[in-house]
Amino acid sequence: MSTGKLRILTGDRTTGRLHLGHYVGSLKSRVELQHEYDTFILLADIQALTTHFEHPELLHQSLYDVTMDNLSVGLDPNVVTIIQQSGVPSIAEMTIFYSMLISVNALRHNPTIKTEAAAYGYNELSYGFLGYPVSQAADISFCNANLVPVGIDQIPHIELTRKIVRKFNDIYHTSIVEPEARLSTVSRLSGLDGNAKMGKSLNNAIYLSDSAKDVQEKVRKAVTDPARITKDIPGNPDICNVAKYHKIFTPDQYDNICSMCRSATIGCVACKKILTTSLNTLLDPFREKRAYYEEHKDEVKDIIVEGTKKANSVGNETVAMMKDAMHLSL
Numbered sequence: 001m002s003t004g005k006l007r008i009l010t011g012d013r014t015t016g017r018l019h020l021g022h023y024v025g026s027l028k029s030r031v032e033l034q035h036e037y038d039t040f041i042l043l044a045d046i047q048a049l050t051t052h053f054e055h056p057e058l059l060h061q062s063l064y065d066v067t068m069d070n071l072s073v074g075l076d077p078n079v080v081t082i083i084q085q086s087g088v089p090s091i092a093e094m095t096i097f098y099s100m101l102i103s104v105n106a107l108r109h110n111p112t113i114k115t116e117a118a119a120y121g122y123n124e125l126s127y128g129f130l131g132y133p134v135s136q137a138a139d140i141s142f143c144n145a146n147l148v149p150v151g152i153d154q155i156p157h158i159e160l161t162r163k164i165v166r167k168f169n170d171i172y173h174t175s176i177v178e179p180e181a182r183l184s185t186v187s188r189l190s191g192l193d194g195n196a197k198m199g200k201s202l203n204n205a206i207y208l209s210d211s212a213k214d215v216q217e218k219v220r221k222a223v224t225d226p227a228r229i230t231k232d233i234p235g236n237p238d239i240c241n242v243a244k245y246h247k248i249f250t251p252d253q254y255d256n257i258c259s260m261c262r263s264a265t266i267g268c269v270a271c272k273k274i275l276t277t278s279l280n281t282l283l284d285p286f287r288e289k290r291a292y293y294e295e296h297k298d299e300v301k302d303i304i305v306e307g308t309k310k311a312n313s314v315g316n317e318t319v320a321m322m323k324d325a326m327h328l329s330l
Contacts, residue, residue, distance in 0.1 A: 009145035011042030014062035018069040019205035021189040021198035031074040039080040046085045050129040072290040077303045087308040090315030094138035101167045137161040142315040144177040172325040194223040194241045212280045219276045224268045231267035250278040
């Protein structure tokens with residue numbers, strides 16, 4: 001039944017627990033928008049196989065971890081629809097239909113594919129990895145999503161989705177929704193090591209499920225201004241990674257902390273203690289909610305199963321319409 005709201009499709013690859021970068025980049029926004037939009041959240045386990053096909057045990061556990069991380073930050077399972085990607089056959093069918101409409105060269109020249117292939121050190125691309133933007137187009141359009149929240153690096157994928165959907169509509173006279181990107185206004189959260197990106201595989205992340213002690217230890221080791229060897233040397237917050245975190249997680253104290261850093265009236269140890277307090281204040285309620293779901297795994301499973309059931313109802317209707325238009329229905 002239609003809610004009359006625009007639909008958002010978003011989601012996460014099921015390759016491990018989610019971290020602060022995910023929270024800043026997408027989860028926080030999901031919570032804020034969940035009552036405004038009809039929100040579909042995809043547990044992208046098929047997409048995860050493109051890079052983690054040799055670790056099925058990780059993918060299975062991650063279905064629960066990623067779901068619990070989403071629920072722990074405040075997403076309401078009675079409002080949002082959480083979906084297991086591999087449990088929606090219509091996505092696979094649409095991927096096949098869409099694959100007829102895009103050339104291999106177009107996929108090879110996709111800038112995001114190039115960047116990710118380089119990051120993983122792939123000299124040769126599997127069919128699944130090369131074609132996952134086509135699968136992603138099916139992810140988005142099986143439910144006729146209007147909006148897809150993305151970072152600027154994902155814009156090429158959305159444009160490719162729009163191109164594929166438009167071509168399908170033109171050929172078969174269908175009316176599948178051409179989705180639009182909802183660009184994130186938040187800058188990517190850098191890693192604790194100063195790397196431009198906080199990532200699961202880079203060992204530079206604070207996870208939403210980390211204990212208070214874990215957070216303290218990770219922040220203690222975080223990279224700061226490399227020129228500030230001792231406390232009495234004035235620091236430069238503009239190049240300090242910890243200062244970037246303060247701007248996001250301690251905004252009310254940010255200007256004062258920067259001023260004290262520049263005048264050498266606060267050292268890096270004290271600065272990091274303030275950040276640790278801010279992060280643990282944010283994460284404490286998340287930990288409490290997650291602890292509940294850790295003790296109620298059957299409830300988590302039911303949330304995924306029911307969401308996937310709803311997605312199948314929507315997706316089956318879309319595919320039936322497509323098959324009719326393609327003259328594949330008997």
